[in-house]
């Protein structure tokens with residue numbers, strides 16, 4: 462049964478042929494390096510540091526989300542401080 466052993470490498474050679482047929486790289490936009498700048502507040506991902514930290518952090522969307530986050534943080538902090546002693550009693 463040496464036939465099956467020969468078939469396997471020939472298959473991979475065909476695959477290599479199919480890949481090398483295109484000299485121009487296609488669908489490059491689907492290749493994403495998983496490095497960038499992610500805003501946890503807005504759930505937005507930026508590849509450029511300047512765009513993320515300067516342009517995005519000045520945008521109204523980010524400002525609103527930041528205000529919402531800070532108000533929620535303050536509410537949660539206040540409520541936990543207020544309820545904790547009463548629960549302990």
Ligand SMILES: [Zn+2]
Pocket residue numbers: 500501502503504505517518522523526
């Ligand atoms: Zn943001």
